[in-house]
Amino acid sequence: MAFILDIDGRRHELRILARWPSLIVEIDGRRHRVDGTPGEGDGAGCVRIDGAVLSFARVSTGSSQIVRLPGTTSTVHLVDPRAAASSALGNDDIRAPMPGAVVAVSRQAGEAVLRGETVLTIESMKLQTALAAPRDGVIAEIVRPVGETFGQHDVLARLEPSTESEA
Amino acid sequence: MPFRKILIANRGEIACRIMRTLSAMGIASVAIHHRLEAAARHVTMADEALEITGETPVEAHLDIAQIVALARSVGADAIHPGYGFLSENAAFAAAVTAAGLTFIGPDARTIALMGDKVSAREFARANNVAVAPSVMASDDLGDFVTRASAIGFPLLIKAAAGGGGKGMSIVRSASDLEAAVRRASGEAERYFGDGRIYAETYVERPRHIEVQVLGDGEGNVIHLFERECSIQRRFQKIVEEAPAANLPGGLRDEICACAVTLATAARYKNAGTVEFILGGDGRFFFLEMNTRLQVEHPVTEMVTGMDLVRAQIEIAAGLGLPCSQADVPVDGHAIECRVCAEDPERDFLPETGTVRYLSVPRADWLRFESAIAPGHRVTADFDPMLAKLVVHAPDRAEAIDRSIAALDDLSVLGVTTNIDYLARVLGHGAFRDGALHTGFVPDHADALRRPEPGHDERDRLLIAGALGFREFREAAFGLPDLQAAMGGWTN
Numbered sequence: 001m002a003f004i005l006d007i008d009g010r011r012h013e014l015r016i017l018a019r020w021p022s023l024i025v026e027i028d029g030r031r032h033r034v035d036g037t038p039g040e041g042d043g044a045g046c047v048r049i050d051g052a053v054l055s056f057a058r059v060s061t062g063s064s065q066i067v068r069l070p071g072t073t074s075t076v077h078l079v080d081p082r083a084a085a086s087s088a089l090g091n092d093d094i095r096a097p098m099p100g101a102v103v104a105v106s107r108q109a110g111e112a113v114l115r116g117e118t119v120l121t122i123e124s125m126k127l128q129t130a131l132a133a134p135r136d137g138v139i140a141e142i143v144r145p146v147g148e149t150f151g152q153h154d155v156l157a158r159l160e161p162s163t164e165s166e167a
Numbered sequence: 168m169p170f171r172k173i174l175i176a177n178r179g180e181i182a183c184r185i186m187r188t189l190s191a192m193g194i195a196s197v198a199i200h201h202r203l204e205a206a207a208r209h210v211t212m213a214d215e216a217l218e219i220t221g222e223t224p225v226e227a228h229l230d231i232a233q234i235v236a237l238a239r240s241v242g243a244d245a246i247h248p249g250y251g252f253l254s255e256n257a258a259f260a261a262a263v264t265a266a267g268l269t270f271i272g273p274d275a276r277t278i279a280l281m282g283d284k285v286s287a288r289e290f291a292r293a294n295n296v297a298v299a300p301s302v303m304a305s306d307d308l309g310d311f312v313t314r315a316s317a318i319g320f321p322l323l324i325k326a327a328a329g330g331g332g333k334g335m336s337i338v339r340s341a342s343d344l345e346a347a348v349r350r351a352s353g354e355a356e357r358y359f360g361d362g363r364i365y366a367e368t369y370v371e372r373p374r375h376i377e378v379q380v381l382g383d384g385e386g387n388v389i390h391l392f393e394r395e396c397s398i399q400r401r402f403q404k405i406v407e408e409a410p411a412a413n414l415p416g417g418l419r420d421e422i423c424a425c426a427v428t429l430a431t432a433a434r435y436k437n438a439g440t441v442e443f444i445l446g447g448d449g450r451f452f453f454l455e456m457n458t459r460l461q462v463e464h465p466v467t468e469m470v471t472g473m474d475l476v477r478a479q480i481e482i483a484a485g486l487g488l489p490c491s492q493a494d495v496p497v498d499g500h501a502i503e504c505r506v507c508a509e510d511p512e513r514d515f516l517p518e519t520g521t522v523r524y525l526s527v528p529r530a531d532w533l534r535f536e537s538a539i540a541p542g543h544r545v546t547a548d549f550d551p552m553l554a555k556l557v558v559h560a561p562d563r564a565e566a567i568d569r570s571i572a573a574l575d576d577l578s579v580l581g582v583t584t585n586i587d588y589l590a591r592v593l594g595h596g597a598f599r600d601g602a603l604h605t606g607f608v609p610d611h612a613d614a615l616r617r618p619e620p621g622h623d624e625r626d627r628l629l630i631a632g633a634l635g636f637r638e639f640r641e642a643a644f645g646l647p648d649l650q651a652a653m654g655g656w657t658n
Binding site: 007124129 | 523575580590625626631633634638642
């Protein structure tokens, strides 16, 4: 049984090779023995991987787990095989990286824009950030005009769907 | 102790920290909070809590009239302003006093003197405290070049009306000066409509060294030694320590004496910090004086064993200084790391989220100052600093090791933080060597970037993460979750 997990933007395949007498998993061809079953809930946990004890902390946020080991924290997503099969997502939206307000709009609906060109400028916690077009295209809609506030991940502008096939 | 009740005109970790001392002193605490923070830790900790109103939480915390009226209405004897907000607002200090309450800090006149950077510089110069030599440009270019050259090189040419680095340039020799001045003046004219420029000593790789002082308002001032705050991003400190690394004893004495001279001349009352920049050649210059308790005061408390908030309250109550200069103890080394909700990999962009899990290591030599708890929502309403991790050890090397271990042990999950970045800063060879200056963060950006996890570490993360997904657990253990949670299940 295989699972596709995404960590820091990269996908890996985790297969369960055996459950008894120990759980054996294979990640990208590397095998590991996993002993001890930490509780499912958020918080501190402990597991033995290849005989070595690993202490970690973890919280669940819907389809991801935020995992912390000493010195490093990562987010692990469980990729839904159906979603993975569909075409590349979300390159049509410009989303807010953090909550704030729109202070300037550089392109209007109908205007062409090149990848990297500034579409809008936002301000949050006294910092101004220019948000750029993720690809060449045409602005479909400026969702939030100058002066409007927004929350993190809110869509601020949309591009017309790409007419070319994704590379 | 004449104070029976003190209102804290602040919030977050500093409000909690002040309350800890009030509680130890048997003084009742009054917290103020915006509606959005009704369940905040500083509110639940306080003996009394009052809501302040305003368009935004920050506006509410800057509403002088409202805060003073509230303090009077509950019979508070004094107000502690913390840091930030109204702590260096002379009008607030005056309003508190006019209302018959005691402001825990210097008087309004001193706040105003030191708050104006130009008047503070002039006051320092007038009292023989070194300020960075500077020369204002005049219409006579030749004369300006002569006077600027007399300061010595390297020089920083700056636009008098300027900012944002525009119209600024570094000149390293006399032969470059005239051309640089013409260019800077032209740029200044273009950007600000004002071509006036001035030249100032440029300190290469400056270290930010500051001295903690306490004054009784009657001309008696003691210092509690120095702190180094050179590790900064966006001109804000993220790591501070006491004492400063590798500082020759004579130079340290000189800097501390300078701070005392300045504070004495100002007849300074209560706690304050005198900030200097120190160059590699041992020359140091007065930068500014902060007339309040600083964020990083815990490192001084840990090496001196003194409670600065208690000292502030006692001075304000007319009980004088805690001890004489000769009796100020100093022992070991302390480092403070500011834990912030931000992403160091994206230029320290502030982050928001909810603290879902918090685990703080505990030790005799460790202090964790914060107001966060699981469930705390980190929003764009306030500064991104979440907590301060402060560590003490017998020497600097061990303080670094203990700090890194504590950062590795510290878990704040649910919002992106700079915890691991701080551990990399402390572990960097240059930090261990004490090769600090205010350009440390950008200079070492490449080395401080988050390293790519190797296969082993990545596999560990994946396994730990996978074990959190119901689908994986069911496939791995073939059991409904209840039984799996019992562990040790055998067929």
